[in-house]
Amino acid sequence: MLVVPLAQATSRDLAGGKAAVLGELIRAGETVPDGFVVTTAAYRRGTIPRDEVAAAYARLGGGPVAVRSSATAEDLPGASFAGQHDTVLDVTDLDGVLAAIARCWESVRTPRAVAYREAHDLPEPSMAVLVQRMVTATTAGVLFTADPVTGCRTSMLVESAHGPGAGVVDGTAPVERHVPAGGTPLHALGRRLQERFASPQDAEWAVDAEGTLWLLQSRPITTLFPAPPPRDGKQPRIYVEFGHVQGMLRPVTPMGMSGLQQMIAAMMASLGVRAEIVDIGGRLYGDLSDLARHPSARKRLVKMMAVDFGPRAQAVMEHVLADPRFAPAPAPRHQQSKPALGTGLRAVTGILRALTSPAAARRRVLDAVDRLRLAAAVPDSVTTSEDRLAFVRADLPGTGASDARAADDLTWPIVAGLLAAALPAELLKGVATPAEIHTVLGGVPHNVTIEMDLALWRLARSAAPAHRDLLLGSSPADLAARHRIGDLPDIGLDEFLATYGHRGPAEADLGVPRWSEDPSGVFAAIANYLRVTDTDQAPDVRFARAAAAGETALRELSRRVRWRRPVRGTLAVFLLRRARALSGLREYGKFAGLYRLSAVRGQLLLIGSDLVDRGLLGEPSDVMFLTLDEAAEAVRAGADHRSLASDRRATHRAESRRRHVPAALLSDGTDVETLLARSTAGPATPRDGEASRDGEASRDAGPAPDGEGARGTGSARDAGSxxxxxxxxxxxxxxxxxxxxxxxxxxxxxxxxxxxxxxxxxxxxxxxxxxxxxxxxxxxxxxxxxxxxxxxxxxxxxxxxxxxxxxxxxxxxxxxxxxxxxxxxxxxxxxxxxxxxxxxxxx
The missing domain is CATH 3.50.30.10 (Phosphohistidine domain)
Structure with missing residues (x-):
């Protein structure tokens, strides 16, 4: 079919996203301007069906119409295409309609549309064109069924403006913003749209001189961060983002998520902290609601977050604790958690031993790392997918006495170093500045990550004379590909990867390749090192300079505090000396744990390869987009998960493009930091161009119909620091x-x-x-x-x-x-x- 009435538009493939949605809404009884659709079949044929368009235009009664793009890729949950394709308003004759249809077709290949598709990794769509009666409006605007700035799913927002309705959607007219009251026409419309599409909607509307409310468009609000999963209970919950602690703001793969949820929850439980780790948008969030309401735990919660979470999370939690909805309440007995007495005694003993003899503590740490490396090796008996599943499901080393000793030998010196580095700032308030203490803690030895960086620096310098042009003139991806097939000269990389190849970006996620699989990042770093030509700025020189500055600052501080604060100052200097001896060890905990993760990843990829051979997955790495239970179902029952893995990979790819990840969310989807920003800077405008559309609403707009006052028009960000x-x-x-x-x-x-x-x-x-x-x-x-x-x-x-x-x-x-x-x-x-x-x- 080349032309169909709008009310009969049912297929996105035929009518495009915009028209298919409006056709559904007409059939649902919503008030939508009448019209017709020039389908994608006509677009693919390449010629406008003039006679069919003329007949449809005549049936519409002629007169002014809006000719609107309706591409197959428009109004998707992850890509709105707002303003990317053309729309022509106030077209008054057939020749104008035909010309406008051609213009909509041509807009598929405009630079802005091509750039938008490339940014969202989408193919070129087919273009349908929607022709509708123009609405002569007294009022027009946009209705968000969720707050597009805060993300709150329980609060709607209306934008409207005086003058042409296009000014609302293209941002050229001043707008009034308000929350529609319950029972008003716009609020009722928002409720219906939300229920029909089961997701927050961005709807364009207009009101004509007779007071009729017309619905012009409805599509998902694409910029909202996913809401937390629904929970029982009437009280709100608070979720704090945990991933950045491990340097991960990109989404975690499903396989990696399940492992991290268990690992983080177990680590917190060992410290007497009960918190559920929740998957929100593929990110790790901790449900701290019970802690926030616990009469005693809430008193230390903000301070506990200082070491790993930082001030943004602390500010959020201070705001939450002041919210009456999170007032203290007795915790149910089953939610109360305390660290085991044995753990507490081992902690005190281990910390004191490390502070007493840092050199012996370092030896214990290195020995524990080596034991965990050996324990992570895959036994020769693991040969089948069933064997591999059993290996993957096995607990991390830690069940036997020797493994428990390895954990203690590794953990408590690290904790001792962290405490020794953190406590002096409080002890020396008024005597030493934070900057001075930071200087003391510069150039600290025994840090495995620093040792890794300097080893790579030495590799780059040794490779420079013979291979500089190759390493600087080729892309990291090309060099990595050549390395995998053995087509590169020996620059010492194999030796480096033998020691550090189990590392990589977002390395706590099982689904992410290690450097041993993809050394692109290593080659990028080597190229950056080769650009350093000033010997005074060589990394080893900079590190030595920082170490010397740290020792000098410690000696000067020791002299200063000796008479100004003899007791607390002496203790602080002792701790700072121990911090220089022990705080570098903090990287070894993760470094050692990655041996096991790397081994598990290798076995999962072999399971994936087996499932590919059986026709149950598309490629080996697809196994990372399953849960372990789903992988086991495929191994044991032959479940075909190709479609599931493909869909999850696409979702993961789309979420990877997201740049803003909230530090904390309420259960209604509210980004808590936006509430803090509003309290200091006033209300903000929608993020990421939500108010930028194709100007289709109407003409001659007036005030909003629901009568509430304006909420404000937002304010510009300070252009200074x-x-x-x-x-x-x-x-x-x-x-x-x-x-x-x-x-x-x-x-x-x-x-x-x-x-x-x-x-x-x-x-x-x-x-x-x-x-x-x-x-x-x-x-x-x-x-x-x-x-x-x-x-x-x-x-x-x-x-x-x-x-x-x-x-x-x-x-x-x-x-x-x-x-x-x-x-x-x-x-x-x-x-x-x-x-x-x-x-x-x-x-």
């Missing part, structure tokens, strides 16, 4: 480099690394960077810790830094003040290279 948390002292000016994937990063010496989060696989980039800016993190997290080791200025917890800062922008990072400032905003900023590195300092 961005404020975060001081994490490593120093002040540097340089060009910003926005990096989302370390394997694709090109960092010139002195560039300022701006990231959402980091994990150990990112740290090789630190060796050439001038400074670090991160959207997440805590002062004692991986990234800031390694930054201090190198004397790299760092500011963390800078919300939306990768969005507010542009790539290449000249910025100044003040790691002591915790600010990031556009260089142009700083009077007196001089562009003077420091030792030829491209790093600049402020005059």
């Amino acid at each position: 961005l404020r975060g948390v001081a994490a490593s002292p120093g002040r540097v000016t340089g060009p910003a480099r926005i990096v989302h994937d370390p394997a694709q990063a090109r960092i010139e010496p002195g560039d300022i690394l701006v990231v959402s989060t980091t994990d150990p696989a990112w740290t090789p980039l630190f060796l050439t960077a001038g400074a670090l800016v991160s959207e997440t993190g805590a002062v004692m997290a991986h990234g800031p810790t390694v930054a201090r080791e190198y004397g790299l200025p760092a500011v963390i917890s800078v919300r939306d830094a990768t969005t507010l800062i542009t790539d290449g922008q000249l910025i100044t990072v003040d790691g002591a003040a915790g600010t990031v400032t556009p260089a142009a905003a700083e009077p007196g900023t001089a562009r003077s290279d420091t030792a030829g590195t491209g790093v600049t300092t402020a005059a």
Whole structure:
């Protein structure tokens, strides 16, 4: 069929997304302007069916119409295509209709539409065209059935404007915003749309002179972060994002999620903390609702979050604890959890032993790491998929006495180092600044991640004379492919991977390749190292300089506190000395655990390969998009999961493009940080262009029909400094480099690394960077810790830094003040290279 009435539009493939939805709504009894659809069959044929269009236009009564694009890829849950394809309003004759149809067809290949599809990894669609009567409106606007800024699913938002309705959707007219009251026409419409489509909707509407409310479009709100899963009970719940603690803001694969949920819950339980780990949008969130309401636990909850979660999460929790809905209440007995007495005694003993003899503690840690490496090896008896399942399902080493000893030998020296690094700041308040303490903790030895970075630096320097052009002139992906087939000269990479190949980006996720499988990130780091030409900025020199500065600062601090605070000062200096001896060990816990994860991943891929051979999966890595139970079902019962794995892979790919991951969510979907922002800056406008559409609403718009007052029009963000948390002292000016994937990063010496989060696989980039800016993190997290080791200025917890800062922008990072400032905003900023590195300092 080339032309069909709008009321008969039922198929997205034939009528496109917009028309198919409006056809459904007409059949459901909604008031939608009449019209017809020139189908995708006509588009694929390549000629406009003039006679059929003329007849349909005549049946419509002629006169002014809106000619609207309706591509097959429009109005999808993950891609709205808002404003990407053309629409022509107020078309008054047949020739105009035909010309407008051609224009809609041509808009499929405009640069903006092509760029949008590439950004969303979507193929070119077919284009249907919707022709509808124009509505001569007195009022027009947009209805969101969920708040598009906060994400709250229980609050609607209306935008309307005086003047042409197009001004609302294209952002050219001032708009009024209000929450529609229950029982009003727009609220009732929103309820019906929400119930019909079972997801938050973004609907365009208009009211004509007779007071008729017309529905012009309804599509999913594509920018909302997924809501938490529904729970029983009337009280709201609070979910705090856990993934950034491990440097993971990208979604976790289903296989990785199940393992991480169990591991994190078990770790927290051992500390007497009960919290369910929930999958929201593929990210790890901890349900801290019961802790927030627990009469005693809530008193220490904010302080407990300082070490790993950082100030953004702490600010969120302070807001939640002040909310009457989270008032303290007695916890049910089954929810009360306490650490075992034996665990407490082992903790005290282990911490005191480590503080007493740091050298012996380090030896115990290294021995425990080696034992866990050996224990992770796959036995020769594991040969079938059933054997592999049993190996994967086995608990992590820790059931036997020797394994329990390994865990203690590894854990308590690390905890001792963290405590020794964290306590002096409180003991030395008023005597030493945070920046001075950070300097003392710079260049700390015995950090396996630093040792890894420096080993890679030595590899790059040794390879440079003979292979520099090859390593700089080829892409990391090409070099990795050649390495896998043995087509590269020996540069010492095999030896490096034998020690560190079980690592990689987002390495806590089973579904992510290790460096041993894909060394692209390693080759990217080598290329960055080869760009360092100033010997004074060589990573080993920078680390040695930071270590010397740390020792000097500790000696000076020791002299100062001796008379100003003799007791507390003496204790603080003792702890700082122990911190320099022990805090570098913190990376060994994860490093050792990754041996087991790497072995498990290898066995899962072999199971996946077996399922591919049996026709039950499309490729071996598809097994990572199943749960372990689903993989077992395929192995044992022959369940065909090809479609399931493909759908989940597509969802994972779409979620991987999301740049904003809320630090905390309420059970109604509210991004708690947006509430904090509103309390200080006023109401905000919708995110990511939600109000930018194709201008189809109507003409001659007036005030909103429901009568509520305007909620405000939002406010611009301050153009000055961005404020975060001081994490490593120093002040540097340089060009910003926005990096989302370390394997694709090109960092010139002195560039300022701006990231959402980091994990150990990112740290090789630190060796050439001038400074670090991160959207997440805590002062004692991986990234800031390694930054201090190198004397790299760092500011963390800078919300939306990768969005507010542009790539290449000249910025100044003040790691002591915790600010990031556009260089142009700083009077007196001089562009003077420091030792030829491209790093600049402020005059």
